[in-house]
Amino acid sequence: MTALLEVEDLRVAYGKIEAVKGISFTVDAGEVVTLIGTNGAGKTTTLRTLSGLLKPVGGQIRFRGKSLKKTPAHQIVSLGLAHSPEGRHIFPRMTIEDNLRLGAFLRSDRPGIEKDIQRAYDLFPILGERRKQAAGTLSGGEQQMLAMGRALMSQPKLLMLDEPSMGLSPIMMQKIMATIAELKSQGTTILLVEQNAQAALSLADQGHVMETGNIVLSGSGQTLLHDESVRKAYLGED
Amino acid sequence: MTTQTTAPDNTGAPAADDTSGLIGIPPRVGRALATGGGVLTVVSTFLAWTWTAEFPGDLTVYGYPGGLQVLVLVAGALTALFGLASYDVKGLRWLVPAGADAALRVAALAAFATAWYTVVAISAQLGGVVNLEPGGYVAAAATLIALLGSLALPVQRPEPDPFDPDDTGWEQFKHTSSHNWQVVKAAFASGTPRPLRALPSYAEILVIVAVLAVGLFVFTYGIGTEYDELFVGFLITAGLGFAALNKSGLIAQVSEITARHQNITVCGAFVAAACFPFTQSDDQYATIGVYILIFATVALGLNIVVGLAGLLDLGYVAFLGVGAYAASMVSGSPSSPFDLHLPFWGAVLVGAAASLIFGVLIGAPTLRLRGDYLAIVTLGFGEIFRITANNLDGTSGPDVTNGSNGISSIPDLSILGFDMGLPHDIGGFTIGRFANYFFLMLVITAVVVLVFRRSGDSRIGRAWVAIREDETAALAMGINGFRVKLIAFAVGASLAGLAGTVQAHVTYTVTPEQYLFAGTTPPNSAFLLAAVVLGGMGTIAGPLIGASLLFLIPNKLQFLDDYQLFAFGLALVLLMRFRPEGLIANRRRKLEFHEEAEAPTTLSKTGA
Numbered sequence: 001m002t003a004l005l006e007v008e009d010l011r012v013a014y015g016k017i018e019a020v021k022g023i024s025f026t027v028d029a030g031e032v033v034t035l036i037g038t039n040g041a042g043k044t045t046t047l048r049t050l051s052g053l054l055k056p057v058g059g060q061i062r063f064r065g066k067s068l069k070k071t072p073a074h075q076i077v078s079l080g081l082a083h084s085p086e087g088r089h090i091f092p093r094m095t096i097e098d099n100l101r102l103g104a105f106l107r108s109d110r111p112g113i114e115k116d117i118q119r120a121y122d123l124f125p126i127l128g129e130r131r132k133q134a135a136g137t138l139s140g141g142e143q144q145m146l147a148m149g150r151a152l153m154s155q156p157k158l159l160m161l162d163e164p165s166m167g168l169s170p171i172m173m174q175k176i177m178a179t180i181a182e183l184k185s186q187g188t189t190i191l192l193v194e195q196n197a198q199a200a201l202s203l204a205d206q207g208h209v210m211e212t213g214n215i216v217l218s219g220s221g222q223t224l225l226h227d228e229s230v231r232k233a234y235l236g237e238d
Numbered sequence: 239m240t241t242q243t244t245a246p247d248n249t250g251a252p253a254a255d256d257t258s259g260l261i262g263i264p265p266r267v268g269r270a271l272a273t274g275g276g277v278l279t280v281v282s283t284f285l286a287w288t289w290t291a292e293f294p295g296d297l298t299v300y301g302y303p304g305g306l307q308v309l310v311l312v313a314g315a316l317t318a319l320f321g322l323a324s325y326d327v328k329g330l331r332w333l334v335p336a337g338a339d340a341a342l343r344v345a346a347l348a349a350f351a352t353a354w355y356t357v358v359a360i361s362a363q364l365g366g367v368v369n370l371e372p373g374g375y376v377a378a379a380a381t382l383i384a385l386l387g388s389l390a391l392p393v394q395r396p397e398p399d400p401f402d403p404d405d406t407g408w409e410q411f412k413h414t415s416s417h418n419w420q421v422v423k424a425a426f427a428s429g430t431p432r433p434l435r436a437l438p439s440y441a442e443i444l445v446i447v448a449v450l451a452v453g454l455f456v457f458t459y460g461i462g463t464e465y466d467e468l469f470v471g472f473l474i475t476a477g478l479g480f481a482a483l484n485k486s487g488l489i490a491q492v493s494e495i496t497a498r499h500q501n502i503t504v505c506g507a508f509v510a511a512a513c514f515p516f517t518q519s520d521d522q523y524a525t526i527g528v529y530i531l532i533f534a535t536v537a538l539g540l541n542i543v544v545g546l547a548g549l550l551d552l553g554y555v556a557f558l559g560v561g562a563y564a565a566s567m568v569s570g571s572p573s574s575p576f577d578l579h580l581p582f583w584g585a586v587l588v589g590a591a592a593s594l595i596f597g598v599l600i601g602a603p604t605l606r607l608r609g610d611y612l613a614i615v616t617l618g619f620g621e622i623f624r625i626t627a628n629n630l631d632g633t634s635g636p637d638v639t640n641g642s643n644g645i646s647s648i649p650d651l652s653i654l655g656f657d658m659g660l661p662h663d664i665g666g667f668t669i670g671r672f673a674n675y676f677f678l679m680l681v682i683t684a685v686v687v688l689v690f691r692r693s694g695d696s697r698i699g700r701a702w703v704a705i706r707e708d709e710t711a712a713l714a715m716g717i718n719g720f721r722v723k724l725i726a727f728a729v730g731a732s733l734a735g736l737a738g739t740v741q742a743h744v745t746y747t748v749t750p751e752q753y754l755f756a757g758t759t760p761p762n763s764a765f766l767l768a769a770v771v772l773g774g775m776g777t778i779a780g781p782l783i784g785a786s787l788l789f790l791i792p793n794k795l796q797f798l799d800d801y802q803l804f805a806f807g808l809a810l811v812l813l814m815r816f817r818p819e820g821l822i823a824n825r826r827r828k829l830e831f832h833e834e835a836e837a838p839t840t841l842s843k844t845g846a
Contacts, residue, residue, distance in 0.1 A: 077716030
C-alpha cells in the first residue's frame with residue numbers, strides 16, 4: 001500500500017533563497033508524524049507548500065497517489081488535506097459557529113455539517129458554550145482550539161497542524177496536546193509541526209528533525225526522544 | 239478647629255460620586271428651565287421674527303410658523319417632550335427608554351442651534367439686529383434658557399485620574415483638559431435602553447409604518463427646501479434631532495423592531511419611496527429624486543465590491559459609463575454608430591452584459607493584486623475608460639463613442655406602450671417624465687437590493703467576508719479566492735451597468751465627462767466610495783443614505799461653490815475620526831472599530 005502522503009526531494013524557495021532544500025518523508029494513514037526544528041528550519045514553509053499556499057520549485061508531492069504540485073489551494077482542501085495555519089488565523093469578527101461553518105465551506109451535506117459542528121463542540125466544550133460569541137474574544141488557547149476544530153470541519157484525510165502550542169500557557173498546551181492524542185486515538189492522520197519537541201515526539205509515530213531546510217534525522221518518536229543529539233539540541237539537556 | 243477639617247477639601251479632587259451639572263445652576267431649576275424653555279420656544283415660533291418678507295420663508299406672520307420657524311418648532315417640541323419625560327410624566331416614559339437627560343441636552347442644543355442660526359441669518363442678511371421682531375428675541379432667549387437649563391442637569395462625572403505632582407504646567411493642562419473632555423462626553427452619553435416591551439406584531443408593524451412615514455416626510459421636506467437657509471436649518475435640526483432620538487434610546491428600539499421584521503421594513507421602504515412622486519406637485523424635485531436613486535443604486539452595487547468583498551475599487555464609475563454607453567448605442571440615438579433600436583429590456587440586458595464583460599476583463603488581471611495595488615490599478619482603468627471614450631471619435635480612433643460630444647438625443651424609453659417621456663395622470667396625480675424614470679429606477683434599486691441581500695446571506699457572501707477578513711485563512715478553508723473576488727467584481731459591475739442604462743435615458747446624453755474620478759457632481763468614483771464609507775460599509779441603508787446626503791448637500795448649498803470639495807473632505811475626515819463605521823453601522827464593522835466596547839466579558843479560567 002502506498003503512503004497517504006509522499007514528499008520526495010521537495011524544494012521551496014522565496015525568490016533566490018531556498019527555504020526547503022530537498023526533503024523527503026511519508027505519512028501513512030492513521031499515523032501522527034511530526035516535523036521538529038528551530039525557527040527558520042523550513043517547517044512552516046513545508047506545510048504551506050503542501051497545502052498549496054506556496055509553490056515548490058522542485059521535487060514531488062503525492063497525496064493519495066495524486067501529484068499536488070500544480071493543484072491550487074482550494075482544490076487541495078477538497079482532496080482531504082486540511083491546514084490549521086501557524087498563528088491560528090481564525091476570523092476574529094465572526095462568531096465561533098460561523099468560523100466552524102467556513103471550515104466546511106466545500107461541503108454541502110447539511111446534516112453532516114451539523115453533526116461535525118456538534119463533534120467540534122464535544123471535543124472543545126468551551127467553543128459550544130460560546131458559539132454565538134465573536135471568535136476574537138476567545139483566549140489564545142481557545143482560538144487554537146477553534147482553529148483545530150475548523151480544520152476538522154472539512155473532514156480531512158490528513159490534518160496538518162502548524163505549531164498548535166505557540167504562545168500558550170503550559171496548562172493550555174497540555175490540553176491541546178491531549179486533544180491531538182485523542183484525535184490520534186480516533187484514527188485521524190496528523191502531520192504536526194512543533195517547536196516543543198518533547199510534547200510532539202512523545203505523541204508521534206514518526207519524527208523528522210529539520211535544520212536549515214534539510215531533514216537531518218528521522219526515526220520513530222520514541223527513538224528520537226531518547227536520541228542523544230536531539231536531547232542536546234532541542235530538549236535543553238547537556 | 240473646624241477650619242482645619244475643611245481645608246483639605248478645597249485642594250483635593252472632587253468626590254468620587256460627583257454628579258453636579260456642567261454649570262452651577264441647581265439641577266431642579268435647570269430641569270424646569272429646560273422644559274419651560276422648550277415650551278416657550280414652541281410658543282415663539284408662532285410669533286413674527288422679522289418685519290419684512292425679504293428674508294425667505296416669510297417669518298413676519300403672527301399665528302402660524304413658516305420656513306425656519308417650523309424647524310425650530312420641531313426642535314422646541316422635542317425639547318419640551320424630553321423635558322416632561324424627564325419628570326417621569328405618565329404616558330411619556332416610552333419616549334426615553336435610555337434616560338431623558340442626555341436626549342434633553344441634545345434636543346435643547348438642536349433648538350438652540352436652529353433658532354440662533356435663523357436669528358443670525360436674519361440679522362446678517364437684512365443688516366443688523368434691528369430687523370428682528372420681538373418673536374425672534376423670544377426664540378433666541380427661550381432656546382438659550384433651555385440649553386443652559388439642560389446643561390445644569392446632573393451628570394455622572396467620571397473619576398479623575400490622580401495628578402502626578404511632578405508634572406509640568408503643560409502636562410497638567412493636558413491632563414485637566416482631557417478630564418474635562420471626559421466630563422462633556424459623559425454628559426452626552428446615554429445609558430443602555432431598557433429592553434423593549436413585547437408588542438403584538440401588528441403594533442410593531444404599525445410602528446414601522448409610522449417610522450417610514452416620518453422618514454418619507456423628512457426626506458421630502460429636505461428635497462423640497464427652496465432656499466439655502468432652510469436647507470442648512472434642516473440639516474441642523476435633522477442631524478441634532480436624530481442624535482437626540484438616538485440618545486433617548488428610541489432609535490435602538492426601532493432598529494430592534496425593524497430587524498425583527500426585515501422583509502416588511504424593506505418592502506415598506508420601497509412603498510414609501512414610491513409615494514414620493516405623489517407628494518410633489520410638479521416634476522422639479524422628482525428630477526433630484528431620480529438622480530439620487532441612480533447615485534444610490536450604483537453606490538449599493540459598489541458596496542458589494544467594497545463592503546462585502548473588501549476590494550477597494552477606485553474606478554467604479556467606469557462600469558456605470560459602460561452600461562450607459564452600451565444602452566445609448568442600442569437606443570436608436572442618431573449619434574450612435576449602430577442603427578439599432580432595442581426595446582428597454584434589450585437595452586438593459588446589453589448594458590448589464592457589457593458592464594459584466596468589462597468587469598471580468600478588468601478584474602481577471604487585477605484581482606490577483608492585493609490591497610493598495612488593486613486600488614491603483616482600478617483608478618487607472620477608470621481613467622482609461624474615460625479617455626478611450628473621448629478618443630473613439632473618428633479622428634483619433636475609430637468612431638464608436640462620438641468623442642467628447644458623446645451620444646446625444648437618446649430617445650425616451652417606451653415600456654409596453656407606456657411612453658416614459660410624457661406626463662401621465664394616475665389617480666388624479668400628474669406623473670411627469672422624471673417621476674416615470676423615478677419609478678423605473680426604483681425597480682432597478684429593488685433588484686440591486688435583492689441581489690445584495692441574497693448574495694450577502696449566501697455561501698458566496700460568507701466567502702467574500704472570509705476573504706476580506708483573512709485571505710490566508712480563507713484559502714486554507716478551500717475558498718477559491720480569485721474566483722470569489724472575480725464574482726464580486728462582476729456582480730458589482732453588472733449592477734452599475736443596470737443603473738447606467740436608465741441613466742443614459744434620463745440624461746438624454748452620454749458624454750465621457752460624466753464619468754470622472756472626482757468632481758463636484760455625483761456620481762463619480764470618489765463620491766461613490768464616499769457614499770459607501772459615509773453611510774456604512776456592508777449595509778443596505780448606509781449607501782442609500784450616504785448617497786442622498788452627498789447628492790443633496792452640493793445640490794442645495796449652491797453658495798458653497800468652490801469650497802464644496804473642501805467642505806466634503808473636511809466632513810469626511812471628521813466622520814472618520816468620530817464615527818469610522820459610518821452613519822449606519824454594520825454589526826461586524828462596529829466590532830472592528832470599537833473593539834474596546836465589545837471586549838470579552840468572561841475569560842476562560844484556563845485561558846492562556
